[in-house]
Amino acid sequence: MARSSGGSAGVVVAGLTAVALAVIAFFAFQASAAQDKAGKPSASQPSSPSPGASGTKKKPSKDEKALPAKSGKGIRVVYALERRRVWLVDKSEKVTRTFKVVPSTVSPPPGAYKVTSRSSHVTGSDGVPIENVVRFANVQGVTIGFSAAVDGSMPKPDGSRKTGGIREKREDGEALWLLATNGTKVVVVR
Structure with missing residues (x-):
């Protein structure tokens, strides 16, 4: 009897292992299909999380993520006001x-x-x-620059106050900080 139950346990473990591997393969397939549909993940894709399956957030279109035309040449930061x-x-465009x-x-005027x-x-x-404050303009006596809140928040600014902080997520702020040293070009487009 002990031999028989040991064999059943082995079958159960083997069955559970097969199911677990099938689930992992399914999720790997879904992830692969999502990458193929969206293109290979790279640093050029936004760092913000993709919208959830609930559909509450609109996923940015390729056009929305495309670098604006006539935004300069060489190493630069491009800021699109409306988008x-x-x-x-980088230097290789x-x-x-x-x-x-x-x-x-x-907001700074385009230029x-x-x-x-x-x-x-x-x-x-x-x-x-x-943190990671990168200043590039002064408009109406207000210094304009990119920054990230240390607590990670990105609240809508109080419209009753004149502020110049263009807020970004902390990881985006770090990437901008590393690229945009003093003298680096910042191109503002509509």
């Missing part, structure tokens, strides 16, 4: 990263700027501790 999106472009941002209440100063950690004009 609320930033692109980091390759987009190394693109991501959504939350604009400030004061070419240069990074004028940077700060690793400061307090923003809205009183929020921020």
Whole structure:
């Protein structure tokens, strides 16, 4: 009898292992199919999470993620006001990263700027501790720059105050910080 139950247990374990492997293979297939549909994952794709299966968020289209035409040449940061999106472009004209941002209440007019100063950690004009601050313009006495809140938040700015912080996620802020040293071109497009 002991021999018989030992054999049944082995069959059960083998069956469970086969089911587990089938589930893993299914998920691997789904992930592969999703990558094929969206293109190979790379640093040029946004770092923000993909929308969930619930469909509550709209997935950005390829056109929305495409680098705007006439956005300059060479190493640069491109900021599209209407799309609320930033692109980091390397010296070979390759987009190394693109991501959504939350604009400030004061926006720079379209044009070419240069990074004028940077700060690793400061307090923003809205009183929020921020990091990886990259400043590039001054509009109506308000300094405009990219930054990430240390707590990771990206709230909509208070429209009653003039602020110049264009907020990004922390990992996006770090990538921008590494590319945009003093003097780096920042191109603002509509």
